[in-house]
Amino acid sequence: MRLKTISTLAGYELRSSLRNRWFLLYALAFAVLAVALSSLSLTGAGMFGFAGFGRTAASLINLVLLIVPLMGLTIGAQSLASEREKGTLAYLLAQPVSRAEVLWGKFVGLGTALLAALLLGFGLSAAVIAWQGGVVEAQQYISLVGFSLLLALVTLSLGIFLSAWSRSSALAVGLALFAWLALVFIGDLGLMSTAVAMKVKIQTLFGLALINPLQVFKIAAVNSLRASLEILGPAGIYATRTYGDALITLLVSVLLVWVLVALGAAYLRFRVEADF
Template structure:
């Protein structure tokens, strides 16, 4: 456990000094600042105002940005350590492969989640200062959603990183994976419904396997409990799950998926040549 914490803290220090962390922080901090400058918190659109409207817009941005940022900036972790001989140096100390692998994952989870939480904290402070209504349930559930999707895509990243030997291949696979999940949000599923005679419920079930779609539905249900924005699919989803179970599913499923791929990645990492 001591060595796990050591790897975790070392990775955090490296991340805080990196340019990608600064850029990542500026992106989310800048988005929130832009909302305040343009007066988003003080306007009302379709019944949403104050912090609720900020969160609604922020969620839509996170659905696209967060997964690709995580994949691109963490998928090279093991390959980069191998190429720079950092991995060989670390393993010369009494650190087990498990402590190194999962210490890195925890470090990346902290560094990829911190900028988003910082941006949300800034939005919260501004809302309190402006004396606007704060939807605490929505706010804290969104934080859990962000942590959940971060764990999920970190699992994919470390699985890919342990599978390939070069950083270029890792980046290519990560980018393709992001495009694949993004396409399955709507485009491919609509095409499948139009071009085939497949059961619509089967298509909806496939959609609920996509972690990006799950993240999107979990975010939508906060503001639209009837899921009217996604059309006929809402009847199937709400009939099968119900609102409360759906909210739990949207949190638990990505975490389980991330943990499974992390474990598989560790098994591959442990059996491959390390240097």
């Protein structure tokens, strides 16, 4: 693999992302909501000055859980599928580039656009918190940002995976939206009904939660904000007890594995794709 090729492809992806209406809309929505939530939630906490988890972190976690996967999945899903549909992908692959380079180029370019957009949103929100005299600690905020970026890469990889396996752009985006719904709501509803109806053990419940990268992000974010997971009830206490300090390593590994598996699966398909 040649870095120059990857960076050229990534540069194109970055450039077209910044011209993509949907991407810009998501990025703008994220920045505005992050700033608004920080500002609103601090009006109470800042006034009283209690060091607490409070609304800021909780609302930011919620925001990330809703918007970041939507961004990652949809722009990832559009990546290969729309180029395939336009025919540009076939022409690109007729050049002296390897398919791995094309995939990495997509991942790096879109990832850069995504991370830059998130950093912008988080940066503006941090500025508001600093200005209003918030009680959010910088170190905790950094971990929240870090995990959010990781989640963005996970969902981007999943989007690229869907893109590699879909014949049309519409199908890919449709699948991405379904995947978003599944990750954000359906998976958790399943988890809820499992807990309520089947009365599974808490370790099973925790294990099931780890399948969903959104839950993994949330658990990781809560864990670094709180230094323990007991706020998440018995399953959280179980996890803190069982894994202790290794928990963060475990969660980050799970997210990284998601990235690698999704990209790997995308590559497996893309490598042998023969419909050009």
